[in-house]
Amino acid sequence: MSMINEDQDRHKVFGRRALMLGCAKIALLSTLVGRLYYLQVIEGEKYKTLAEDNRISLRLLPPERGKILDRFGTPLADNRDNYRVVIVREQTPDIAETLRRLGQLIPITGSDRRRIERDMKRKRAFVPVTVKENLSWSQVASIEALIGDLPGISIDRGNTRDYPYGADMAHVLGYVASVSEKDLNGDPLLELPGFRIGKNGIEKLHDDALRGSAGTKEVEINAYGREIRELRRQEGTSGKEIILTLDAGLQTFVHQRLLSEQSAAAVVMDIENGDVLALGSIPSFDPAAFNLGLSSKQWSSLINNPMFPLTNKAIAGLYAPGSTFKMLVALAAMEEGIGAHSHTVYCNGFTRLGNARFHCWKRGGHGRMNLIESLQHSCDIYYYDVSRRIGINKIAAMANRLGLGQPVGLDLPGEKGGVIPTRAWKEANIGEPWQVGETLIASIGQGYVLATPLQLAVMTARLASGGKKVVPRLARGYREGNRRVAYPVPEFEDLGLNPEHLRMVFQGMDEVVNNPRGTAYRARIREEGWEMAGKTGTSQVRRITLAERQAGVFRNEDLPWRRRDHALFVGFAPMHKPRYACAVIVEHGGSGSKVAGPICSDILREVQRRRSAELQPFPLNEDASPREDDNDGEEA
């Protein structure tokens, strides 16, 4: 059987070849075993680490921002629960229908819908998209009740910065807003979505302390970044609470009082320790708007407002101090031996210097004036006379001692230094030699002289304290956990002013307010023991031409607002035991005595009323461990 024989040959060949093939297969499979051994045993640990790295993600937990409290512990900047309703795309079978049902419970506008659609397209399917923020409690309750019919909808509790005093405090506290590109400094916290940092005021200055430190959580994530579960959590530390020197009640009073004008600023401080009790600037703005994000319309209306609502005029508004400058000219003169009891000047309404005439504000003049009378009546001619004798540099030196011409160092960003001109200053900045006439102009706080309301308040405080170098401050201390720490109250150095000279200035300021013929008699404080001493100021913002002077100077009421004089007043109280200093400026207010004086008077009366009401500042430098006498039952 040849077929069988032949097949046996082929069978033999096949057997040999199949064996070779089998050996090849075994060899190849052995490489697989070797590879498995290499990957799983030799390199196993390395790959285990890599798998953990894949799986575990470290996420930051944003710390709670520290509160800002007033001197009594009243929260000025707080954190509020922000209830948001969010929708998760992948859990919502019919987004349009779900939003329609939700729309029956809370208002959802067309622009909300467009934003939701846009966010949903951008974000991954499991990332919640905010439908509506800042829900009221009843809205939250109504959604919760029907949550079963709203697939993919949930209520999310976020945190938002709340400013209970709103615009009253906006200039001091500043505001928080989203982190911008230039704020990024490598701190990963700043890169968290929705994180807010202080952008102005106390919020900015104390941002590091208020921010706290981030906690972390380790979460297991999948390849798409979705959190599967939390593995470990380390809570961060909340920010420190900053305790300010401000008195929230007084601040509100000051702000409301200023609102009787269009554009004004006021500073009240405690001359004993430099505590700024109130610092107002109007118009103001709503700090919450920055937190939520301004529309471009809101932003341009803030930016283009001619009254600069974003500028804190109390520290950054520069004004010619006008007659409020006269006290320090008087002091400078007395230090030069001029002016004390003996020196008198006859005022006939103007004085000549070469061909120029320098007018007193009072047409026809005041007659003969001594130093005290010159303050009482705010006679300009007296100061033209003494300033000519002592020169601009002596005036500038005294102004600098009293805090003008450079920032006084308040702990608030954006403080301006103002201008106190000297001969050298003019050479350097204008490039022309100093003119004697400019000394005369400067002596009544006009011309180049510029100061902030804060500086005028500090000047007043330094006078009222009997010549102490009072430095203002806004932060009293901070609270960290249960520990309250006070910043040390500085010991103010003595400015070396002659007490007798100061007494004469005080007497002049007393006459201004409390003498029926003084310029601010109508603004006096009548309560016994609370009396105020002060000085009016009215600073021109226009040049009065010779023709106008001959025709009769326009009354402020007849001028357009922008051309009216600035009204100023500085004062302190109580007169016989000075404690509080205040400076008020009303832009284009017209008259210092009629407009700024009454405001200052009201403020100084209010600050004393509040003191007599025995309000105790928040105790500092002690452990505020939970007190046992926190009466729980009393509220009922």
Next chain:
Amino acid sequence: MPVKVHPGSRGAIVGHKHENMSLLQKLLQINWGLVLLVLTLSGIGLGMLYSAANGNFDPWASRQAVRLAGGCIIMLVVALVDIRFWFKCSYLFYFGALILLIGVEVMGSVGMGAKRWINLGVIQLQPSELMKIAIVMALARYFHGVSAENIRRPLMLIVPLLMVAAPSVLVLKQPDLGTTVLLIMASGAVFFCAGVRLWKFVLVAVAGMAAIPVGWQFLKPYQQNRVLTFLDPEKDPLGTGYNIIQSKIALGSGGVSGKGFLQGTQSHLNFLPEKQTDFIFTMLAEEFGMIGALALLGIYILVLIYGMAISARARNQYARLLALGLTTNLFLYVFINMAMVMGLVPVVGVPLPLISYGGTVMLTILIGIGLVMSAWVHRDIRIPRHGVVEGA
């Protein structure tokens, strides 16, 4: 593992008896050990698909179980059909598969960026998978008719080479590099065991090396990428290299004993791509470690030994070459898939037989094993070299 040889199966008389076996006799002849191994592998596959769906039978395990049940019945039916029937139909099947392949080229729908599927109304079919069986059947039939002397003549190789070249070109055009490699290598094994001279293989290997630069031009950009990525996976860790890096991390992190069933972090957190198909071995190795991976490999080796032993035992060249070609086919699936997920060869898209999710592949593998079993059931049947089988 030695093949159990039935005590009564030796000798011409018994052989004669085998030519007309009853259905019951055939059923008894079926190698139930091999069936058990197939079921074990499929069971492991279902478990892994359950795990791949994070502990759910849907969407993969349940559907795969239905296909498995159908596939096993088909496998047994194929095993019981007389080997002479398969012999006669070999060319028919080959041309059928070839026409389907051409059909894919003409009207096939596009899936996963490659034309691989053809819609036959009721089922979606991957003709390239069917071709893996058909090519082995056709080559076995061809070489069955070539005598030991004639096999030395180069002219005799022209027809089988064309038989391999036609489907290879079509599959490469789809483009499906993995299947092309599988087709060519399985065919090579049949050529080799049919007795084609060794130097001819060396010649082809050298020619093949020389052709690499030319062939490179014909590869699609994604295929070129896969090869480049294989050479240096870290080059593009988030792009084309991502799969293989994550696969190695998953495998390596499994360690010796694994992370436990359903506990594979890489696979369950979706770092591992295609974990229900091509990368299912990675998931198994992550969850059951080296022990599990070696156990699976062991079962495959047992199946391969069965196949090789059956081919060695058959009394006709057709059955020998058929069983050997199909066993080699299975070996290539296993080896290429495992080597691919371990980063030993480029990612070419070859599934793990009986484990990976996919209907056509499972059907092909089960039909292939069915044919190997048929070669065993009908091992003593002789078929004349010139193919005329009397009385069949």
